[in-house]
Amino acid sequence: MMDGPRSSREKRKRHATMKDVAELAGVSQTTVSFVINHVEGPSISEETRHRVWEAVRRLRYRPNAAAKMLRTSSSRSIGFVTDVLASSPFAGDMIRGAQDGAWDRGHLMIIVNTGGDPVIERAAIEELLERRVNGVIYASMAHHEVAPPENLREVPAVLLDCYSSEDGFASVRPDEVGGGFSATDALVQAGHRRIGFINIGPDQVKLASEGRLEGYWRALNQADVAFDANLVRNGNANADDGYRLARELLTLADPPTALFCGTDRMAMGAYDAARDLGKCIPDDISIVGFDDQRLLSMYLRPALSTVALPFYEMGRMAAAQLCSTHDSDEDFEPTDHLVECSFVGRQSTAPPRQQ
Amino acid sequence: MMDGPRSSREKRKRHATMKDVAELAGVSQTTVSFVINHVEGPSISEETRHRVWEAVRRLRYRPNAAAKMLRTSSSRSIGFVTDVLASSPFAGDMIRGAQDGAWDRGHLMIIVNTGGDPVIERAAIEELLERRVNGVIYASMAHHEVAPPENLREVPAVLLDCYSSEDGFASVRPDEVGGGFSATDALVQAGHRRIGFINIGPDQVKLASEGRLEGYWRALNQADVAFDANLVRNGNANADDGYRLARELLTLADPPTALFCGTDRMAMGAYDAARDLGKCIPDDISIVGFDDQRLLSMYLRPALSTVALPFYEMGRMAAAQLCSTHDSDEDFEPTDHLVECSFVGRQSTAPPRQQ
DNA sequence: AGCATTTACTAAATCGCTTTACTTCCTCGC
DNA sequence: GCGAGGAAGTAAAGCGATTTAGTAAATGCT
Structure with a gap:
């Protein structure tokens, strides 16, 4: 004993x-x-x-990061505060991108999920500030305007997939206009002239909604196709609204030959609508989604052509910006980065039936 | 001025x-x-x-965590190293659970994604050890056996959604047997006697595969239904194999009235097979999935009954174990936790047609 | 030989906190 | 009037690194 x-x-x-x-x-x-x-x-x-070195090995010595940090006053870490983990299937890519970006520059990443609660948000940032992180990535669940807690201003910060009208913050977010354009343009290039647009409702996602509409408009314009307001609908980002609105559009007197849907889930609804109306994808109707939610887009039949939001790249850029500002000893210069959303062609798009 | x-x-x-x-x-x-x-x-x-306090406020004083850490030799943080971010849609839940568990106990969580590379894995753990984390969660992409790097032994560690045959590691993982049982039992309770089982192939996911089969077997046994090996098939965890194997089963001379599929994606394939064969879900054939990948299960029509893997809870338990061992000053006692996988009833299950 | 370099190290201050072991002044009981 | 005990603090020793400013000996050069 x-x-x-x-x-x-x-x-x-x-x-x-x-x-x-x-x-x-x-x-x-x-x-x-x-x-x-x-x-x-x-x-x-x-x-x-x-x-x-021999002594190091024998004693299994490992430097104490706290002591080092104290002495050098560099934490070699960044913070990632977010509410997306709670809600978004894309969170993983963003986090992975950010973490890879940090790791490549010798930084670790501390992650805090706030569940959207502003009190936790503040506390989380406070905690990160105490650890003297070199910067904080503030990521939100969908591209929209946010009002980050005041204490976020006390550290280099980049808003990821969101933006703030007050300045002082950097941001990395998708180029919605470009995304809307490339989806529409792909259809135009395939020969479509009547292109329906099932947009996501403007309420919660103004940026995405308005940006994509502008992109849609530009693509039509560039091809000298007149804009027909009757071909544009707004709905929530789910399959039900996708179904309903697709049905509305496809039963018009002069129905579109292609549909551009604001999310892949809406596109999923549109698939059902097309099927119910006896229309075959892509021969009778081309469909393009948005998000490239691979679980859906790749497994739908036919596989869905869509627009990819480069979440991994976005996360990576955000981290890179934070770490390299720190390394290069420059002052942090908040800038906005719009990253490209590119068209991913799969099987749901084809030229229209000859008329 | x-x-x-x-x-x-x-x-x-x-x-x-x-x-x-x-x-x-x-x-x-x-x-x-x-x-x-x-x-x-x-x-x-x-x-x-x-x-x-007034002085604190005026100077915007914030304690320096490094100094505190150095003095108290407690980092109030845990590490999370994983390859799942690269691959799994469930990663988010596990991470969120772990982070919440840590946060509740006043710890922060440092996350590192290794992409599965053993060299990075080692380096990541090393980095965490230097920061004197109080513990490390080692999470893998699917429930299977892993061989963690040696240096993981130098810190309290829990394997999350994976296990190691060498001991010394704690683990938190799903109760596959229980999951297989509850899926099958739900069908048995609904009155089914011929229940097909499209299992995931034993190669990469032995634990899941064998466990669920045992659960299936037990549920049948308990209801005095004879086990029919011909009703059990193995395939990869995708829609194509789900389609193929469901078709095989449904075209048997004496086809099953219900299918239990090893993943939701396989179930998705089974849906297509049923539709192609003119069978209506759930009236002609009941289908149960596994994973509760909500993006699929909730949006399929009819919504898929499935078995939920409690990833959030698992993450939380892992973190809790690490933090509280540390707080209570106890020695870390590695234990295995099997967490329950419960049946989630939706619209794809019903009693069999009366015969 | 004599002086300047170079080589191969070392002493000690410091980073910002926690914590133990005092000190000083009161107040109170008798 | 005096000692005990409490109230309200303070001085100083670390925690484990980094880094500046040395030192002692060996070597090079004329």
């Missing part, structure tokens, strides 16, 4: 410190630091280096 | 330290620390406390 001095009592094992290493190697702590960090200036003999 | 010395030159603004606060408040640093941390023992007058 008495298992002696190194029993469970002692399990909270002390980590070896640099001093321990120095002693074992028979050198000063300074030397250890130089060797370990590969410092250029001072010269240390090959043999001493070897002794140091 | 010429802004002189505090111009852009000085932008790398020094954070106020506790000493600054002490000076401004006209007290010792010790006192500031006591006040700020609400230390019980020493008595400080109400007035002094007030002066301290």
Whole structure:
């Protein structure tokens, strides 16, 4: 029962410190630091280096990041605060992108999910500030305007997939106009002239809604196709509204030969509508979605042509911006980045039946 | 009011330290620390406390976590290393659960996505160890056996949605047997006696595959239904194999009245097969999925009955285990937690047609 | 030989906090 | 009037690194 001095009592094992290493190697702590960090200036003999590394190995020494951080006042980390984890299937890509971006620059990423609660949001940022993160990515669930807590101003911050009208914040977000354009243009290029647009309702997602409409309009304009307001509908981003509105459009006297849907889920509804009306995709009707929610777009039959939102890239850019500002010792210069949303052609688009 | 010395030159603004606060408040640093941390023992007058807080406010003082960490040797953080972000739509839930669990216990979570690369994996854990995280969650993309890097042993670790045959690691993972049972049992309870099982192939996902089969078997057994090996098929976790195998089963001489599919995506394929064969769901054939991938299950028509994997809860449990071991000063006692996978009834199940 | 370099190191201050061990002044009981 | 005990603090020693300003010995050069 008495298992002696190194029993469970002692399990909270002390980590070896640099001093321990120095002693074992028979050198000063300074030397250890130089060797370990590969410092250029001072010269240390090959043999001493070897002794140091050997001691490191034997003691399983691992530098204490807190001490280092205190001394150098650099945390080599960024924060990621978001409410998207709660809601969006795209969250993963954004997070992955941001984390990869940070990792590539030797930073770690601390993530906090706020569930959208402003109190938690504030507290989360506060916590990150105490850890002296080099920057914070503030990501929201859908591209819209946000009002970040005041304390976000105390650190370089980039708004990801959202924006704020007050300035001082950088942002990285999708080019909705470009996305609307490329979807519409793909249909125009295929020969379509009557193109229905089932947009997402302007209420919650003004930016996306208005941007895509503008893109739609521009693409038509460029091809000298007259804009027909009757071909544009608004609805919620779900399959039911997709179904309903697609049905409305397809039963018009002069129905469109192609539909551009504001989300893949709406497109899913449109598929059902087309099927119910006995129309075949893509021969009777071309359909384009938006989001490239691969779980849907790739598994629908026929596979859905859509517009991809480059979430991974967006996350990566945000992180890169934060880390490199920090590294280069420049002041943080808040800029807006619009990233391209490109058309992904699959099987749901084809030229219209010859008329 | 010429802004002189505090111009852009000085932008790398020094954070106020506790000493600054002490000076401004006209007290010792010790006192500031006591006040700020609400230390019980020493008595400080109400007035002094007030002066301290006032100074804190005016200087926008924020404690330096690194210094605190160094002094107290507690990082109040855990690590989350994973490859799932790259691949799984469920990653979000697991991460959210883990983060919430950590947050509730005053910990932050550092996340690293390794992309499955063992070298990055090792480096990531190393980085976390240097930051003296109180524990690491090691999450994998699908419930299977893993061989975590050696250095994971140097910290309390829980394997999330995966397990290792070597011991020393805790794990939190789904109860596959229970899941298989509850799916099958729901069908049995509805009156089905011939229940097809389209399992996921045993190659990559042995645990899930074998566990669910056992659950299936037990449920049949409990209801005195004979096990018919011909009703069990294995395939990959996608819609194509779901389609193919469902078709095989439904065209048997004595076809099943219900299908239990190993994933929702396979169930999606089964839907198509049923439709192609002119069978109506759920009247002619009941279908149950697995995963509760809501994007699919809720939007399929009819909505898919399935078994939910409680990823959020799993993440939460993992984090809770790590944080509370640490808080309670107990030694970390690696345990295995199997969490329940419960049946979610929607519209794709009904009693069989009376025969 | 004599002086300047170069080589190979080391002592010690410092980063911003926590915490133990005092100190000083009151007040109170007798 | 005096000692005990409480109230309201403070001084200073670390925590584990980095980094500046040295030092001692060896070597190079004339």
